[in-house]
Amino acid sequence: xxxxxxxxxxxxxxxxxxxxxxxxxxxxxxxxxxxxxxxxxxxxxxxxxxxxxxxxxxxxxxxxxxxxxxxxxxxxxxxxxxxxxxxxxxxxxxxxxxxxxxxxxxxxxxxxxxxxxxxxxxxxxxxxxxxxxxxxxxxxxxxxxxxxxxxxxxxxxxxxxxxxxxxxxxxxxxxxxxxxxxxxxxxxxxxxxxxxxxxxxxxxxxxxxxxxxxxxxxxxxxxxxxxxxxxxxxxxxxxxxxxxxxxxxxxx
Numbered sequence: 720x721x722x723x724x725x726x727x728x729x730x731x732x733x734x735x736x737x738x739x740x741x742x743x744x745x746x747x748x749x750x751x752x753x754x755x756x757x758x759x760x761x762x763x764x765x766x767x768x769x770x771x772x773x774x775x776x777x778x779x780x781x782x783x784x785x786x787x788x789x790x791x792x793x794x795x796x797x798x799x800x801x802x803x804x805x806x807x808x809x810x811x812x813x814x815x816x817x818x819x820x821x822x823x824x825x826x827x828x829x830x831x832x833x834x835x836x837x838x839x840x841x842x843x844x845x846x847x848x849x850x851x852x853x854x855x856x857x858x859x860x861x862x863x864x865x866x867x868x869x870x871x872x873x874x875x876x877x878x879x880x881x882x883x884x885x886x887x888x889x890x891x892x893x894x895x896x897x898x899x900x901x902x903x904x905x906x907x908x909x910x911x912x913x914x915x916x917x918x919x920x921x922x923x924x925x926x927x928x929x930x931x932x933x934x935x936x937x938x939x940x941x942x943x944x945x946x947x948x949x950x951x952x953x954x955x956x957x958x959x960x961x962x963x964x965x966x967x968x969x970x971x
Contacts, residue, residue, distance in 0.1 A: 727781035733904035738803035739825035744857035751856035765840025785844035826861030864890035910937030
């Protein structure tokens, strides 16, 4: 894993796997803005909406640094890989890849209530100039309860098939460790986080104090967590997280 520059987009990214990077942070003199769509749209159509918005604010498409997707239901492992291949092909068509690297972070989950009829764009993030910005702004990509995020096979699921409190704690510990590794890879720490999102349909209260709030620190624990009653993107996973810190949150 490496921390690399995307000079076209004015951000740095922590390398991940083919479908997405591990996370992004704004380059000096820039900040990350996070945008949420009031109504998700089919994700290919969503990229046209991203382009239109970036045109409106005078930014190139290369400024796109993170994408949030919503799916009708969790994919099988094979289905997730197939979807990722098509998604990466779209990024290549839009000239958003940097050689072999995909610099754009991503979260993809499946809402348990009122899911979209097809994979859809829910939100995105992009960089804008801000020469006075000194507080780091960043997005860390979503990670689920796999003991190896690059191993998209059932063998990598932590405590597969289990949803007891003990199993959910074990799953949360692994995901929190991955969040920590990605933050560190971006030269950041939990103290820099202001928004922590959790995606699960399992009861959250038993794992909040330990290990979640015992891991979160600073602003992250001050502002609590956002619980999305949703499934991780792959059937068999039970717990997913992503984190960020931005100065500007907008709705489109």
